[in-house]
Amino acid sequence: MLVDINLMPKKEKRNYKALFVYVSLTLLTLLLIGSSALLYWLNHQDLQRVEGELNQQQEVNQAIISEFEGDAEQQQTRAVQEILEDLQVHNTSLSSVLEKALNHLPRQGSLNAFQYNDSHIDLTIQTNTNEQAVEYYQALRESESFESVTIHTINFVESEDYFTTNYTVQLPIAEEGDES
Secondary structure (H helix, E strand, O other): OOOOOOOOOOOOOOOHHHHHHHHHHHHHHHHHHHHHHHHHHHHHHHHHHHHHHHHHHHHHHHHHHHHHHOOHHHHHHHHHHHHHHHHHHHHHHHHHHHHHHHHOOOOOOEEEEEEEOOOEEEEEEEEOOHHHHHHHHHHHHHOOOOOEEEEEEEEEEOOOOEEEEEEEEEOOOOOOOOOO
């Protein structure tokens, strides 16, 4: 009987467990880095898309606002036109009110002050006698152009020898559509 004896050292089996762990951890790390980069890139693309949509929406909103309100120059032009229209309406009504008030002024009387408000005017008249001041008051009361007239004070200025009288004249309320 023959015995087979091998004196050569036995080959040891390689331990692939450690290599498998290192390779799998490396692949897992690369996979995580790759997926993180992909998610970052996708989020960046979404952010750019949303910013683009937001900018477009802001441009559309600005266009609608500028169309509705007009640009600053048009707004200023409209404001000036409205002021001019108001001034023209008040100017014609003011001149007619002043003319009506002065028509009743006594011969030697003069208008010292005139203040116009929307609903009334305040007058300061200078006359030679207090009778002329009262006559002027009565003439204004009888006028159909004024709703009511109030006399506030009659003052005698001794150094100049004349009377100053303060009146408040209530204007009639203009109806809608009535421009004068």
